[in-house]
Amino acid sequence: MSTSATELMKTPLNAAHRALSAKMVDFGGWDMPVQYPAGILAEHEAVRTKAGLFDVSHMGEIRVKGPGALALVEHMTPNAVSKLAIGQVHYTAFLYENGTFVDDLLVYREGEQEFLLVVNAGNSDKDFAWVQQQAKGYDCTVVNESPATGQIALQGPLSVSILQPLTKTPLEPIGYYFFTHGEVAGIKCLISRTGYTGEDGFELYCAAGDTEKLWNAVLAAGKPIGLIPAGLGCRNTLRLECKMALYGHEIDDTIHALEAGLGWIVKLDKGDFVGRDALLAAKAAPAPRKLVGFKTLEKRDIARDHMPVVQGGKQIGFVTSAAPSPTCGINLGLAYVPTDLAKIGGRIQIEIRGRAVDAEIIPTPFYKRTK
Amino acid sequence: MFPADLKYTKDHEWLKPAGDGTALVGITHYAQDALGDVVFVDLPEAGAAFGQGEEFGTVESVKTVSELNMPSAGEVLEVNATLADHPEAVNEDPYGKGWMVKIKLTGALAGDLLDATAYQALVSAESH
Numbered sequence: 001m002s003t004s005a006t007e008l009m010k011t012p013l014n015a016a017h018r019a020l021s022a023k024m025v026d027f028g029g030w031d032m033p034v035q036y037p038a039g040i041l042a043e044h045e046a047v048r049t050k051a052g053l054f055d056v057s058h059m060g061e062i063r064v065k066g067p068g069a070l071a072l073v074e075h076m077t078p079n080a081v082s083k084l085a086i087g088q089v090h091y092t093a094f095l096y097e098n099g100t101f102v103d104d105l106l107v108y109r110e111g112e113q114e115f116l117l118v119v120n121a122g123n124s125d126k127d128f129a130w131v132q133q134q135a136k137g138y139d140c141t142v143v144n145e146s147p148a149t150g151q152i153a154l155q156g157p158l159s160v161s162i163l164q165p166l167t168k169t170p171l172e173p174i175g176y177y178f179f180t181h182g183e184v185a186g187i188k189c190l191i192s193r194t195g196y197t198g199e200d201g202f203e204l205y206c207a208a209g210d211t212e213k214l215w216n217a218v219l220a221a222g223k224p225i226g227l228i229p230a231g232l233g234c235r236n237t238l239r240l241e242c243k244m245a246l247y248g249h250e251i252d253d254t255i256h257a258l259e260a261g262l263g264w265i266v267k268l269d270k271g272d273f274v275g276r277d278a279l280l281a282a283k284a285a286p287a288p289r290k291l292v293g294f295k296t297l298e299k300r301d302i303a304r305d306h307m308p309v310v311q312g313g314k315q316i317g318f319v320t321s322a323a324p325s326p327t328c329g330i331n332l333g334l335a336y337v338p339t340d341l342a343k344i345g346g347r348i349q350i351e352i353r354g355r356a357v358d359a360e361i362i363p364t365p366f367y368k369r370t371k
Numbered sequence: 372m373f374p375a376d377l378k379y380t381k382d383h384e385w386l387k388p389a390g391d392g393t394a395l396v397g398i399t400h401y402a403q404d405a406l407g408d409v410v411f412v413d414l415p416e417a418g419a420a421f422g423q424g425e426e427f428g429t430v431e432s433v434k435t436v437s438e439l440n441m442p443s444a445g446e447v448l449e450v451n452a453t454l455a456d457h458p459e460a461v462n463e464d465p466y467g468k469g470w471m472v473k474i475k476l477t478g479a480l481a482g483d484l485l486d487a488t489a490y491q492a493l494v495s496a497e498s499h
Contacts, residue, residue, distance in 0.1 A: 023404075023407075034407075034434070035407060039407060039408045039462075040407050040408050040432075040433045040434060041408040041410075041433060044433075233407065233433065233434050236434075237433060299411060300411060300413050302410075302411060302431045302436065304435075304436065323433060323434070324410045324411070324431065324433055326433065353429075
C-alpha cells in the first residue's frame with residue numbers, strides 16, 4: 001500500500017480503473033486492479049453466472065512471421081503447431097532444455113507462416129529475449145507488439161449476448177480456442193474465444209490507443225444484464241477452481257511439464273523441440289512428485305500459496321496455490337506431493353502457521369462448467 | 372470511518388471501552404477494506420487471557436489472512452458467535468455487527484493506544 005505507483009507500468013485502462021474506484025496493486029511491476037468496489041466474491045460470482053470484464057493489457061504479445069515461422073514455433077514449443085488451423089489457438093509453453101518452464105503461453109495461428117504468441121506480463125521481456133535467441137538461423141521476424149497492444153477479457157455465460165450487438169462478426173460460430181478478426185464497437189479487434197476463468201468468453205486484442213473506448217463500449221453494453229468489471233483477485237480464484245496453471249505457482253523454472261500435469265501439451269512424437277530429450281527421459285523414469293488438488297477438512301483451515309506439505313514434522317511437498325473457493329464453498333488448493341501419496345481420497349497435511357492440518361486429495365478441476 | 376469513541380492500534384484493531392472494565396474489540400474500516408471479502412474469523416474460547424499485542428485469532432479473506440492482536444491485556448468474556456455464519460459483517464459493519472471479542476480488561480487500559488485523529492493520520496500515511 002505504500003508502493004509508489006509512479007514506478008509501476010500502466011495499461012491503457014489505468015485511468016478507467018481509477019474512475020471505477022478499483023483497488024490497485026503492484027502485479028509483477030504493473031499497476032493493476034485487484035478488485036473493484038463489488039469485491040472479489042461478487043466479481044467471481046458475476047463471471048460464473050453472468051459476466052465480468054477484465055483488463056489483461058499487461059499480457060505480452062510477440063509476433064513471429066516469415067518463411068521460417070512455423071519451424072521456429074515448432075522448435076520452441078512442445079505442442080503440435082503444424083496441427084493448428086489458421087484461426088485456431090492453443091495453450092503451450094516455452095521450455096528450457098531440462099524441460100522446466102520459461103513461461104506458458106497461447107499460440108495464435110494467423111497464417112501459414114505467421115503466429116501471435118501471448119505470454120505472461122511478468123515474463124514478457126524474458127520471453128522476447130528467449131524467442132529472439134531461439135530465432136537465430138530461422139528466416140522470420142520477431143516483433144514485440146506488447147506496448148502497442150491492449151487486451152480485455154469478457155468472461156461468463158452471457159458473453160455472447162453482450163458482445164454480439166457490438167459486432168457484425170457472427171460470434172456463435174467461433175469455436176472454443178478459435179479466433180477471427182473483426183470490428184467491435186467500431187474498433188478493429190482480434191476476437192478470440194478463450195479465457196482464464198473456465199467460463200465461455202472472449203479475449204479482445206486491439207490497438208493500445210483504442211482500449212479504453214472498447215472497454216467502455218463493452219461495459220456499457222453488458223451493464224444492464226449484470227456485467228461488472230472484474231479484477232485480478234477473482235481472476236486468480238476463477239483459474240484456481242479450474243486448475244489452470246499460473247507461472248510462479250504451478251509452473252516455473254524448477255518444475256517440468258510432465259509433473260505439472262501438462263503432458264497434454266507435450267507432443268513427444270511431433271519431432272524435435274527444446275526440452276524434448278529431458279521430457280523423454282522423465283517419462284521413462286517414475287515421477288518423484290505430482291501436482292494434486294486438495295481440500296482442507298476444517299472450515300478454519302485455509303491453506304495459502306507456498307505453504308509446506310508435511311509428514312511427521314518433515315516437509316515433503318508444497319502448496320502452489322490455495323484459497324477459499326467461492327464457487328465450491330470449500331478451502332481448496334493445489335500442491336506438489338510425492339507420487340506415492342498422490343491418490344484421490346488420500347490424506348496429506350499442510351502446515352498452516354506452525355500447525356499441521358489435515359487435507360484430502362480430491363479430483364480436479366474443482367469446477368467445470370456444465371455447458 | 373474512524374469513530375471518536377474508540378481506541379486504535381497501529382495494526383488496525385479497535386477497542387471500545389464500556390466504562391465498566393470491559394471492552395469490545397474488532398478491526399477497523401481500513402483493515403477490512405485492505406483485506407477484502409472476509410470469509411472466516413478464527414476466534415478464541417471464552418476464558419482465554421491475552422497480553423497486550425498477543426495474537427488472539429485470525430481473520431481470513433478470499434485473498435489473504437491477517438492476525439488479530441489484542442489491543443490491551445484482557446480475558447475473553449464472549450466472542451461474536453454470529454461471525455461463524457456471517458463473516459461478511461466484518462466488511463459491512465466493522466464497528467458494529469462485526470465486533471469480534473468482548474474482554475474484561477486486565478489492569479489499566481494500555482497507554483499507547485491511538486485516538487481517532489492519530490489513527491486517521493497513521494492510515495493516511497500508509498495509503499500514500
